[in-house]
Amino acid sequence: MAQLGRHPGAGRTVAALALLALAVAVFVSLGRWQLGRAHERRAIAQAIEAGRAQAPLALSPEVDAGELRPWRAARASGRWRHELSVLVDNRNLDGRPGLWLATPLEFDGGRGQAVLVLRGWMARPLGGEPLPAVPRPQGRQTVEGELAARVPRMFELPGAHSELPQGWPGPAAPDGLPRVQNLDLDALARASGLALLPAVLMQTSPAGDGLARQWPQPSVDADQNVGYALQWFSFAAIAAIAWLAVAARAWRRRASNRIPERRDKTT
Incomplete structure (x- = not known):
């Protein structure tokens, strides 16, 4: 040189x-x-294949945390704690903006032990219209779905927040429920006083409540990445x-x- x-x-x-x-x-x-x-x-x-290959799990306060594998089918019975529902904002479905409805399901016994359930998706009204009424079924409920380690997170949009309102639960928000960008299980447990299982149940069973239950699936197309690698x-x-x-x-x-x-x- x-x-x-x-x-x-x-x-x-x-x-x-x-x-x-x-x-x-x-x-x-x-x-x-x-x-x-x-x-x-x-x-x-x-991980998805291993989780879905396991037998459905009956959730309860006594369930072993090691059994709460993501993508495993599970069911839970109890009553909805509607006053502790939270809307998870900026969740799209088929290109339409909307929100997820998350509600704790308290297990039988009334000891404050519960599992957080992602109940479904609702469209966000346009033009500043109010949200439709949140379904509030009463009595003992049985919910089926798939487990997730946490509420699926997304990138924090500018101006969005993931903190529950100060003093919640308490006076209702203007539209009835607090909205957050991302929902953390530990933060919800501290604010609500519930003992939550360290997993989330993404509901798949029908309930006739008008909510859509098409949950996001991670991309598993490894061949696409291999093709990109060969190009590079x-x-x-x-x-x-x-x-x-x-x-x-x-x-x-x-x-x-x-x-x-x-x-x-x-x-």
């Missing part, structure tokens, strides 16, 4: 070699990142070949410049 400085254009050659070397490193790094994403998606697919590695190979071509051309140029020097010395 030091010899390149003896002929015009050497600076451009050095810059080209440096940029091509950087491109190779970046493309390889991106390819490896895509392979990592593929590995993560395979792990998620295996191909770009890295092209950049590497270009580096070799530029280096070879510079070497030939240097060799051709050295021949006249030898002839001059012989004369």
Whole structure:
């Protein structure tokens, strides 16, 4: 590389070699990142398959936390604590903006032990119209669904908040229920005074309440990431070949410049 400085254009050659070397490193790094994403998606697919392969779990205050595996079918019986319902905002379904309704289901016995249930999705009214009435079935209820480790989170939008209102539960919010961007189980337990199971039940059983129950599914298409990785590695190979071509051309140029020097010395 030091010899390149003896002929015009050497600076451009050095810059080209440096940029091509950087491109190779970046493309390889991106390819490896895509392979990592593929590995993560395979792990998620295996977790979903393992959870759904287990027998349905009957939830109760005595259930072992180790049994609360995500994606496992489960059912719970008790009564709704409507006054502790929360709306989880900015949740879309088929491109329509809406909210999830989350309500604790208190187990039989009335000892403040419950499981948080994501009951379903409702559309957000347009034009500042009020929300439709929240369904409030009474008496003992049995709910079936799939377990999740927590309420699925999303990126915090500007101006959104995930804190429950001060003094809640207490006076009702203007539309009847507090709204949050993301709902944390521990925060809900502290605010409500309930002893919540360390899992969430995403309801799938019909209830005739007008709520939609199409819960988001994580992407498990690992082949797509592998395809992207191959593309990045191909770009890295092209950049590497270009580096070799530029280096070879510079070497030939240097060799051709050295021949006249030898002839001059012989004369």
